[in-house]
Amino acid sequence: xxxxxxxxxxxxxxxxxxxxxxxxxxxxxxxxxxxxxxxxxxxxxxxxxxxxxxxxxxxxxxxxxxxxxxxxxxxxxxxxxxxxxxxxxxxxxxxxxxxxxxxxxxxxxxxxxxxxxxxxxxxxxxxxxxxxxxxxxxxxxxxxxxxxxxxxxxxxxxxxxxxxxxxxxxxxxxxxxxxxxxxxxxxxxxxxxxxxxxxxxxxxxxxxxxxxxxxxxxxxxxxxxxxxxxxxxxxxxxxxxxxxxxxxxxxxxxxxxxxxxxxxxxxxxxxxxxxxxxxxxxxxxxxxxxxxxxxxxxxxxxxxxxxxxxxxxxx
Numbered sequence: 001x002x003x004x005x006x007x008x009x010x011x012x013x014x015x016x017x018x019x020x021x022x023x024x025x026x027x028x029x030x031x032x033x034x035x036x037x038x039x040x041x042x043x044x045x046x047x048x049x050x051x052x053x054x055x056x057x058x059x060x061x062x063x064x065x066x067x068x069x070x071x072x073x074x075x076x077x078x079x080x081x082x083x084x085x086x087x088x089x090x091x092x093x094x095x096x097x098x099x100x101x102x103x104x105x106x107x108x109x110x111x112x113x114x115x116x117x118x119x120x121x122x123x124x125x126x127x128x129x130x131x132x133x134x135x136x137x138x139x140x141x142x143x144x145x146x147x148x149x150x151x152x153x154x155x156x157x158x159x160x161x162x163x164x165x166x167x168x169x170x171x172x173x174x175x176x177x178x179x180x181x182x183x184x185x186x187x188x189x190x191x192x193x194x195x196x197x198x199x200x201x202x203x204x205x206x207x208x209x210x211x212x213x214x215x216x217x218x219x220x221x222x223x224x225x226x227x228x229x230x231x232x233x234x235x236x237x238x239x240x241x242x243x244x245x246x247x248x249x250x251x252x253x254x255x256x257x258x259x260x261x262x263x264x265x266x267x268x269x270x271x272x273x274x275x276x277x278x279x280x281x282x283x284x285x286x287x288x289x290x291x292x293x294x295x296x297x298x299x300x301x302x303x304x305x306x307x308x309x310x311x312x313x314x315x
Contacts, residue, residue: 006030006167007160008068010059010093012082013037014045014052016126017098018073019135022050024168027137031066035059036132037078044132056085064090069160071121072097072105075233079108087112094157096121096164100184101238102148102177119161120148120177122184123170130227141169144311149174149302155294162315171285171313174306185241190249192223192231193242199224285311 011022011034018034022045025032033051036042045052053059063070070093072082079099086095095118099105102120109118125143127134145165147158165172175183199221202209223231235242256269288310291301 006163008032008063008066009071009164010034010063010068011071011073012056012059013073013078014041014050014132014135015073016130016134017123017139018071019045019132020137020139021071021073021098021123021168022052023135023137024140025164026050028167030164030167033059033062033068041132048132056082057089060085060089063093068093069157069164070095071164072099075099075230076101076104076237077233079105083108083112083114087114093117094160095119096157096161098123099237100188100234102146102175102180104237106148106150106177115152116154117157119153119157120146120150120180121161121165122146122180123165123168124188130230138169140165143170145170145172146175146180147172148177148180149299149306150177151299153299159293159315162312166313166315171311173311174288174302176303179307181238182241185238185245189235189238189242190245192226192235193246194249195221195224196231283309285309288312 006029009022009025009030009032011018011025011032014022014034014036018036019041022032022034033053034045035056036045036052036054037056039054042052042054060070062068070086070090072079072095074082076099079097086093091114095109095114097105098121100122102122106115106118106120109115123140123143123145125139127139145168147161147165149158162172198217202213202217202221252269252272256266259265259268286309288302288305291298291305
C-alpha cells in the first residue's frame, strides 16, 4: 500500500507513546509529522530527523490541508485543550487517541462535537521511561491495540486507525469504551497501584529489606519506577472503575490476612492467583474474519468478537 492510500498521520504529543508512534509510522512509510508542547522535546525529535513543531495551530492547519489522521498522545488532563483547538482548526480530520482511558476521552470528544470522525484507541504497551529519549519504533510490534467500535463509529476513520495499528505491528482488539475502561482497571491501573504499595512497603523495611530484595520485588515493582505524575494521569481518570477493583483487591487481601491469622494458611489466595496467572499464560486468541466494515451490524459483530478473544490481523 502506498502513502497516498494510507493517508498522512499527525501525532499530537511526542512522549514515549506518541513519539514511538511517530517513529513507527515513518518507518512504515507514512507521511507523518507531529506537535509537542515542550521545546526540548521538539528539539530532540528534530535532531533525530523527525518533523515535529511546537506551533499547535500551524500543525493543525497543515493536518487539515492534507486530511491527516490526528492522534492525541497526551495525558488525559491535556486532552480538553487539544480538542478545543482541533474543533476550531481541523474539525474535518479523522481523529483517534492513545490515552489509557476511553470513556472520558469519548465524552470530551462529544462535548466538542467531534464524535463523527473519532475512533478511540489504546496500544497496550509501554515502559517505565518517558519522553522522546525513550521512544522506540518497535514498541508496538506484537502488542495489542484496542480500537473503539462504539455506536456511531464511522467506517472511514475506523479503517484508518486500524490500518495504522496493523502497520505498526500490532494486532487489533475491537472494544467498547466502557468495557475497555473496566478491563484496564484490572490489568493496568490496579497493577500500578499495587506496585506503588509494594515498593513503599519494601522501602519501609529499610536498607536490610532493600538489600535482600531480588526478582519478585523487582518484577512486582517495575511500573512503580514510572514518573509519579504520569501514573496519576494514567490511573486517576479511570477512578470509578479503579475504585471498584481496588475494593475487590482489598477484600481479597483482608480475607488472606484473616486466614493467615486464624489458620496460618494462604492456600485460597495462592491457588486463585495461580489459576489467574495460568489463565493468562494459556490465553488463546483467534482471527476475526468475514466482517465487512460498513455493512449492517458490523460494529456489534466486531464488539462481540473482540469480547470473545478475537483479534484483527488484517483489514
